[in-house]
Amino acid sequence: MSSRNNKIQVQVFNESNQKPVPRTKIQEVVRRVFASEGIKEAEINVIIVTDEKIHELNLEFLQHDYTTDVITFPLSENPLEGEVYISADTARNQAVEFGITLTEEILRLAAHGALHLAGYNDATPEEKKIMSTLETKYMHAGQS
Known part of the structure; x- marks a missing residue:
């Protein structure tokens, strides 16, 4: 399986003050999940944010008044479009x-x-x- 799939587009944005992992590793993990789960076409944005920003999103869109580690917004199904927000602050603590x-x-x-x-x-x-089992599988697949 190739980690490059032109029909699975993954963009990574850093809106935090944390230096995140290299964008290519995030892109590879997301592509690996989709390829293994049979998703052939997708446009995904992964946005690395602060605790403050993810708290705002959690409250505004999910009515949860607390910080969390990751929030996902599916935007359309065919082709799959979505956004994944990851809190760098919470990720560091975890x-x-x-x-x-x-x-x-x-x-x-x-x-x-x-x-x-x-x-x-x-x-x-x-x-x-x-x-949890699948997360571990996909984040470690392809590593030697």
Whole structure:
């Protein structure tokens, strides 16, 4: 499987004051999720933001008055279009908590957001377990 697919477009924007992982790694993870999940055409924006910004988005669009690590907005289904917002601040804190690098945590969150866009949910413990297993699979696939 090639990590380059011209019909799966992934753009990464850094709107935080954190130096995120290289854009190409985020793009590769999102493309890997979609290719493996049978999504052949997509336009996705991954936006790295601050805790303040993700809190604003969470409150405005989901009516949740708290900070979170990742929020996904599906915009259309065919072709798939969507946005994945990742909080660099929360990712940094979770990386420390989980004993992993910031890069690994941002890649996990990118995979998580892509899985939501691919139709997965994490409302129940079983769904969370499935998504967690897939996040790990996709963020480590292709690494030697």
